[in-house]
Amino acid sequence: MQTLQTIIVFLIIFSIIVVIHEFGHYYFAKRAGILVREFAIGMGPKLFAKQGKDGTTYTIRMLPLGGYVRLAGLNEEEAIQAGMQVGLVLDDQEQVIAINTTERSEVDELPVQVDQLDLANEMYIDAIPVGQTESVRYSVSKIAQIIEADGTRVQVSPIETRYESANVWQKMMTNFAGPMNNFILSVIVFAIVGLMMPAIPSSSSEIGDVIEGNPAAEAGMLSGDRIIEIDGQSISSWNDVLGTIQSMPGETVIVVVERDNQALDLTIEIGSIQVSDDSQPVGQIGVYAAQKTGLIDRLLYGFTATWGVIASVLGVLGSMFTKGFDINMFGGPVAMAEATSEVVNQGYTTILYFMALLSTNLGIVNLLPIPALDGGKIVLNLIEAVRGKPLSQEKEGIITIIGVIFLFILMIAVTWNDISRVFF
Structure with a gap:
């Protein structure tokens, strides 16, 4: 029962995050005049x-794992190729209004073999009707339908409705809108969490509680002190406190606190804890952030918590350049499912917090400048803005394929690492 509940919660959370992400692309593509061929909820076979x-x-679609949008002209393979056997549905003016690529024939359908076609600029199909030897040119309506192999109907996309016809800033906004929606979702959900919690942690460096018997208490730190410096590093927020302390396990440092408008130097030997058997030790001194209960503070928690997650993730990614690449920095579906199992019985507040956390992470990861991710597409948009013209579709296709291969290899490595950590 626990496993089933975990799976259901995981699928709901992940689907909400991905659908909100894809709606961002959908909305701004529509505003830019780009045809969205399909907005899918789920993956796999169509239901x-x-x-x-x-x-x-x-x-x-059958598999309840997120969703996607298909933008006309963006990394899509044309459904109709020369040499294919298709069925054409013609109107009274002998103009094509539907192209059937399935094996099931439509009423009044003309079976043909495609010779050549242009469904973007000149809108025609040259095809040889069954039983004939000569190719015939058929004009194609700008709102004609393509019936794909699984029976899904999508609309043809004349050049003015395709991704490549949008200006560079419209493309950039369309690509950025997905991660942007994840950050907006995170802000809203964290704000809801702030309203549900008895109190919310302050984003300042003020100390709320000091745990007896821990390094901070032994050094004389008191509730109400504001940490302004640790080991010579200036501190301005609670994230600074956590990041600095956690990075210095076992070290003895000078912590400067402000108390009654006076600066005091306290010598603290930072404790060291290990969260799990395969993790690195982190520092801990035994203090909690000050708490706030005001309505405005609770609502602002949406912004402060989102920014805190962003800063934390960027810090981890930045450490790759100083400490080297570590596969344990990443988590795949197995790690997400494991984390879900830990929060699923802790109440709605924890589940919502977890959803906001994942949403922020998805937004950041998608902005990484890796081909095939939104960040990689934005880099191509910036190149287009500088050059005054986009790269050729062939070059963009090659770059995208390289990105897909890289992400596929990384996902396999991350998933295997997760499985090894959990089960072995």
């Missing part, structure tokens, strides 16, 4: 499809 008046096909 349900409905095409809207806006030309977008909305689908629900």
Whole structure:
């Protein structure tokens, strides 16, 4: 029962985060005049499809793992190629209004073999009808339908509705909108968490409670002290306190605190704890942040908590350049599922906190300048802005493939590392 509950909670959380992410791409693509061929909830085989008046096909797919949007002209392979056997549905003016690529024939369908076609600029198909030897040119409507192999109907995309026709800033905003939505979701959910909690931790460096018997208490630190310096490093927030202390396990340092408008030097021997058997030890002195209960503070917790997660993740990524690459810095689906199992019985507040945490992480990861991720696409947009023209589709395709291969290898490595850590 516990396992089933964990799976359900994990799927709900992950699906919400991904669908909100994809809606960002969808919304700004629409604003830029880019045709969104499909907005899918889930992955894998299609269960349900409905095409809207806006030309977008909305689908629900079998595997409840997130979702995706298909933007016309962006990293998509054309469904119809020369040499294919398709069925054409013509209107009274002999204009193509549907192209059937499935093995099931439509009513009044003309079976043909495609010779050549242009479904972006000139909107035509040259094809040889069954039983004939001569190619015939058919004009294609700008709102014609393509019936894909699984029966999904999507709209053709004339050049003016394709990704490449949008200006560079519209492309950039469309690519950035997914991570942006993750940050917005994080702010909203953290604010809800702030309203649900008895009190929220202050973002300042003020100490709320000092735990007896720990290094801070032994050094004479008191509730209400504000930490302003640790081992010569200036401190301005609680994130600074945590980051600095945790990075110095076992070290003896001078901590400068402000008490009654006076600066006091305290000598503290930082404690060392190990969260798990395969993790590095982290420093701890036994203090909690000051707590706030005001309504404004609770709402602002959405912003402060989101920024705290962003700063923490960026710090971890930055450490790769100073301490080297460590696969344990990353977690895949197994690690996410393991974390979900730990929070699922801790109440709605903890589950919501976990969702906001994952949403922020997904936003940051997607902004990394890796081809195939949103950050990689934004880099290509910046190159286009500098050059005054985009890279060729062939070059962009090669770059994207390299990014996909890299991410695939990284995901395999991260997943195997997670499995080894959990089960062996």
